[in-house]
Amino acid sequence: MTSISGFYTPSTYQNTTALGQNLQLRKSISDLQTDIARLQEQQATGKKAFTHGDLGSESNVVQGLRQKVSGLDGYLRTISQVSTRTEGIQGALDVLQQAGDRLGINGMTALNTDADIQLQQIPREAQGALESMITALNSNIDGRYVFAGAETQTRPVTNQDAIMNGTPGKMGLKEFSQLWLDANVGDDGMGRLSITRGEGVLAPETLSLKSEGGVFGLKLRGVEIDGSASMPGLYETANGARGDLTFTGPGAPGDQVDLTFELPDGTETTIVMKGVSAKIGTPPTDVVEYEIGDTAEQTAINFRVALEARVKDLVAGEVSGAASAAAADSFFEDNPPRIPEGDPATGATRLASAGNTTVKWYNGPGMPNVTVDGHIQGSAPGLPALNDAPANPKAGDQFLVGATPTGGDPFDTHAGEIATWDGTAWSFAAPTAGTRAVADTNANWDSPPQPADLRGQIVEYDGANWQVFDPGTDGVQVLAGDQAGGDRSDAVMRWDAGTSSWSVVDPQPTTLIDDNANPKRIGTYDGFAWTWTTPELGQEIDDTSVTPAATRVWDGSNWAPTGRGPEDIPEARDTVIAKVDDGTYVSYGARANETAFVDTLKAAAILAAVEHGGDNADHYHALASRAAPNLKSAAAKVIDTRTAIGVTEDRLNTLKNRHEDVGYLTEQQVNRIEKADEYEVATSLLDAMNQLQATYSITGKLSQLTLANFL
């Protein structure tokens, strides 16, 4: 209750002061002006709010949506880029496939016509095809080589000229395949097969068939006789097999001898020798006729002549073709490639690593190293113990003469000595201290003065007795020679210090390093014998005989550790991965050394490398009949690869559409929240402006209404 000068004034009396009124008015005007300014800005920007705060609780939603849109944009960009690359890959593979296919068809067509003219065009065509295949595999898209796996800056395939003709200091495929050809054909065109009559002490009607090419040439595998000839059997020699065919009589027409040979590419072929009384003009193609002579010796002579002719034909054709194909296999698939060991190649019996002497056709990643799964400390030759000399030793074989040799036998009076057959005669020598060998299971190994149970063990002569060889450390491995007998032949044996005995390792390692050899060579078993290759400086191997597996490199004297393990070579597709959605990845890599591509390249390359002059028509024919079908099947594999990539492309397309749709919807949602409705804003603006106008006019009028003006 207020009172003015003592008068009663009711409490409902409201006094409005000049100052208060004025301030009130100014506040209203200022509020209205702020409103108008805000509405103006809304209209100009089209957005409801200027700070996150103004959006209120929807701020989090808006941000989430914007982030989603931004994420989708990122994925769409990735998809677009990946699509460009896969399109490039598909294009290149199309070229590859077409080239291979066309060459294959032309090759097969040429093979089926009698005229040689068509086949003569094949090398040139193959060269053209190879050129376009290599260009396709070296495709570069956006500065990336798409067939180089993860090493996108490395050109994967060497150019065609270098592959074919080599570079200074390095062999190309032409020279490489020539070496293989030489080794398989031999210097007399007989495919490393020698047919001699009456060799040494043998009768003149005995033909000695020897395949002496080691891994090369025609390898004698089997003989079947139906008629008056006999062969005690094939037995192994140092470099192959040997069979002595004895004609027991002149024979009769209809006699048949089937000789089975293994060709350089692993296939087998059989020469059927048929005895006839007189040769027909043109015999059937798969039969070789020989004339029955008056005597066994005459038959043998005829047999030999006919066989030689046939062998030469075979060598000029099938063997040469197979040799070239095998050469291409090694050039493109072995790392490093293998060449015949020794010079001249015509005398080689083993393969050796070509090391750095060949052009590397593939420069990208993903070439696996040779995997070594065993180490040996030297080898020990097999030493069967016999009382009597064996009937058919091969040159280099050694035997231990037993304690009781039979009188009259070459082994007589040489008890306890080591007998060596040099091919013609026996030589004997007392064992020297330190000699090591693998004892066979012959009981002669038990008889005194040998004290311990030596049968089947690796033994060492200590000067007086044979003892079980104790290497000192548990787990030492030694390679037993091929005369060791039983499952010890050519097998790796391990020393068990606990039981003090040697046993055959199971499972047998396939690739060995001989730590006792100098240099420490690598050995592989080719099914026949162990072949040793000398390491090259810088050559790497993956040693899986230790845990963890380690990669080693040859430094000239030792296999030095590199500190790394064997590379886990990923699937070609998985070498390049892109992220196309939350937690979703697509793999779209490719490598030029994928099987499908290598098969195509290989076949085209060898067809181009071997020249087709007039005199090697059969050779080329045989080669083409191997390579052309390979091209067709390789082209099919390429199609498989293309299909796989096509599936990925399809998936990318689906994802792209989905992302676009979702992105659009999300943008709509954002706009719904953020955007200001233009009509609403315009209306509010008009209202506010009207209010302001009214306020101004009232303010004006009020300012006149004061008592002072009326006094």
Added chain:
Amino acid sequence: MSLFSALNNAVTGLKANQIGLDVVSRNVANANTAGYTKKVAPRENAILDGDGAGVRILPTQRQVDQRLLESLRAEISRSERLDTVTDYLTRVDELFGRPDQETSIAYAVNTLSIRMGELVDNPENAGVRKAVIAQADAVARELNQLSGAVQDMRSETEKSLSLAVDEVNNALKGIEQLNREIANREAANLTIADLEDRRDIHLQTLARNMDIRTVERGDGAMTVFTNSGHVLVNERAAQLSFDGRQVLTANDAYSTDDVERGVGSLTLVSPGGTRVDLLQDGPPRQGKIAGLLELRDERLPEAQAQLDEIAHNLALGMADRETTIPLTGTNTRSMDFTDAAEAPITRASGSDQVLRVQDGDRMAISYTQGGMEKSMTVYFVDDASNTDLLNRVPDPDNAVFVDITGVGAQNQGLANRIATAMSSAMPIGGLFSATGERLNISTTTATVSIDDVALHQASTTPVDGPMLNLFANGNSPRIEQEAYTGNLSSTVWEKVGFAGRIGVNTEIADDDTLLVRYTAEHGEVAVGDNARPRFLMDQLTETRFTYSPNTGLGDAAHPYKGTILDLGRAVVSYQGMEATTQQSLSEDQATRTTLLEQRHSSMTGVNVDDELAELILLQSAYSASAKVVQTVDRLFDDLMSLR
């Protein structure tokens, strides 16, 4: 009864009206003065010896409702606090980002993930790599800038506190003086209305700065208390003192321990010399000072903590090396910590490979108990006795600390310590055991099954991949850059203020191919191999981390989990929400204050029309009294002219 008395009465009337005119004129002159209250000059019938003797004017009074005034002051205090907080928080909101211009930190981190995505597609492209480095640099700089701005605002609050304290002190002094004068004049029966007006102005200044209570004493003096009962002004005025710092950094925080305290504290010095630390004993709860203190000690450090959390997780997330403890049996996981092949938990340091775990490394265990998925984290620390450790981890309820001082150079002894620490930490004991250097964990029991155990370490060299220590501690060419390892037990916590120090690792900035190449088991990866960019992108966009509750997001029982992008978004939204909330609170309060202000001014303000009406009254009264004097004068003349 005589003519003389009539004359006298008329003269008193004249005098009274003169004074009345004087009051009216003063009221009209001060009609627009803020804080001026309407004065009235009350009159009373002058009685001498029981007879009327005209009119007497009493000392000018003002008409003020004290209770209303007190309520108004309280509302003003609240308004001022809310306005101060809103003002700063709005600035923080603007700093952190605006949705239409997309300059928020969330956007910068998002752009980094986009660039990283481009790198995944084109790792061999030098331009793309440079773009990634540039964007990483932009993110680091943005964090530096924001951190700097937040600390600048804190320094500002410190300065504003000094100014406010000065203002308070002046007001207190003024009140003291006015109290004395008012008491004196009251005793002499003089008007005190104008002085009271002045005192009210000072009181309002005080109220704006801190919340006060007032009590009016009998002699007219006003005693002022703080809300906690400390006397500000009684006979003499107390003084506030504030030992403010010039520049505040992230590590300067309030602490009750004076040695550790890095910011200023308010002290009330009573006239007798007694000092009371107001922040410990009764801090102001309303008013500008309270608002500034809240900003300096709670809100701005929270904003800083959010920035630090982003920086911390960016740096550690990308450099995280994860080693899972493998399953060695159907129900066991085990690992020999000293075997380098089995437990590659190494960190290269200089030319030596340091094999052991370091401070900041952790082991994350996820297990299922009763169908619910839970997690436990073992932190390796150099000093487990540091009392602040629980505050420094995101999930303190599920954290175990293992002291690693004395653990051998190849982690000898570590397995044992872990087993000991975990024996009581898991819901059932005996799951963790150590045989020699091998830690064994039985994974399945009736109630608890352990799903995954993984060691997390921060990589400090780009050679180890695919993780990458893209960000490091140090962004100025003058300071040597160090690796950031999330060290937990150092006295000064490395994470605080890291947002101001984060920078792109100079080693990687110099050689951007390090974004792609690193040394894997079989050798260096190819330049087109996108394994490392893919890892970095996943860490940014898909891996979920747990964030510390001191960011304001989540709490100790349910910490906030999400990707780094989520964190950026949450931080920006949080600031926005805070600003809006404070603003609407402030506006509500403003309405209340305005209402009271209006009520007060309507009661005590000057209405010019009213005064003019009064003027008319006075004018006629004066004329009437003058007429009386004139008449008496003529009567005197008549009397004198009698013969």
